[in-house]
Amino acid sequence: MIAVFSAVNAVLGCLVMIAAMVLVWVLPPWRWFAKLGAMFGAIALMTLGAALTGQASDTSASTTDAKPKAAPGATRTAAAPAATTHAVRTVDYTGEPLDTAEEQARSAGFTTIDHDAADKARTVIIRGGWNVCFQQADPTAKTIDFAAVKTDEPCPAKDGGPLPWPDMPKVVGHTYNAAVKILEHAHIDLTRVTLDDVYLDVAPPTATEAAKNGDEWRVCFQDPGSGEEITSTTTVRLDLGRWSASDTGDHCPSAKDTTYKNPEDDPDHAGDSSLPGSSSDSSGSTGGGSASHAAGTSTGGSSSTTGGGSAGAVHPGAFCSPRGATGVTDHGTAMVCGPGSDGRDRWHS
Template structure:
């Protein structure tokens, strides 16, 4: 070998300029980044500078090493928890810190909105209840609450008894009845109509108590009289003398259902201890409370209530005398002035003409022709 042709030996590179040293610096970036993001970041800057300055690498190799340093720092910091909210990369202010620093609060997580609870619409008109429910976002339905399965046409004429709401599906179904109808105990049950009690023979006060206890509205009770010569009292007048008025007849009969279309009628008779008649008649409008008011009434002297004769008669003259025929005795043709007949009702029929009486208030009354030509009681 010619020593003059041997190439000179290249001195070896320092160890920190070798490829293993640079790769070790890059690995150190990931290791330190796992413990401290800040320290790892500084080491990454130094490693990148070493990559570009020390090893004799081509530029694209150095660029790849730079990108690799960033990736290694990210991986190391992520594995070490340095990128979490509670890591060392973020400082949490404490209540005792100066400068009025406020503690860091995490943003609230979104909450699922709860559905609107359906309001209680029972007792309200059906049309109003459906409008309010739809305004709250519900889909509405309705049906007959009774067992009759009637079609609901005019919703304003129906009242909500029961409702069933589904907050998940946002639907509500109303069970309704017609106005003035009672609500059933449950959906689809019969309507609990009150039943007519037996009040025949009871005083008016007692009858009213029995009707109220049965659940019957007294505003729907009609009154009537049973005598031909007594006017029908009003509810107020009957209540004033509630123990003097007696129920002689009733409608409907005992045990009958009293629905919203049923008319309750009480036929009343009135008497006190001073009246001649103190019992109900066998039928309505067949008896006079005051017997003297009966046109066919005859007193003990054979005088009829209308003042006419009790039998037909004819007379003939002869021999200065007179005789009667026809099988009946003669009677006074001019009528008879009766005495007092007790308590009377102004304007009712009376007989005989001239008879006297008094009202419940004590006003003197006399029997005489009225505006219609018939004998009636009027003030004397």
């Protein structure tokens, strides 16, 4: 009993031992040496129980201490910062919108900074309008530096380098189909290409119309010129002339907006009766009537048509007469004859 109580509680075991020794000396009719041996035996049992209790406690404490010591070590070797650092090294934000990249990096616990990736040192204001070209992460300081350019700009070859804008190739003299291929090869966005006709009395074609007969349309003039830089704000203009395969010779005029495809559309020749399509009568016309040909011109003796009328098919921008006359283009757009930007009467919608 002494050993059991001592194993449970040392104080309780000590009290039980004292009570046992008193009982041994008082109750049993043992000889003195037997009682003395029983007393020493009780002391030994108490010491054994206490020792067992202490060993169990030490073992439990050692086990308990071992776990916390191991846990902090494991936490330090595989801590969250180490995992986050690995994520920063492997996650590539290049090509992403700057605002999205910064938001994701901050969610991972990092501080973000940004700067212009080009050699212009511009201040980034609207981050949604910039794309990431380069990034530099510092795992120790937990920062990421993003180098970005505007969304419509190409990334430079290196951080702080010039923007690699394409140069305008030479397309004058080529057919429209060939010019399109040249522009695409130069990485020029075709949506920024506008078309115009070289003649004053011919409406400019749309891209679809030009592509439909791309081997008949030829480039007479271009803007910008060959070798000029094409930036995000540059509009490329091609001035086209259309000639069929049976036509021969160089049909491009010497300059843009100087020539009429139909000479009778030129007001300087309105009084020349030798031109095809011109008309004359001895009495002239002073009232409303119908103007002849695409330009709507009409001559008559010493006077010309001065009233309004209908001119049929007309060409935008061509000279016209009389003021107030109406007509439609080949595409069905309603036109009216009135003063143009140069003060002369032209067809306009």
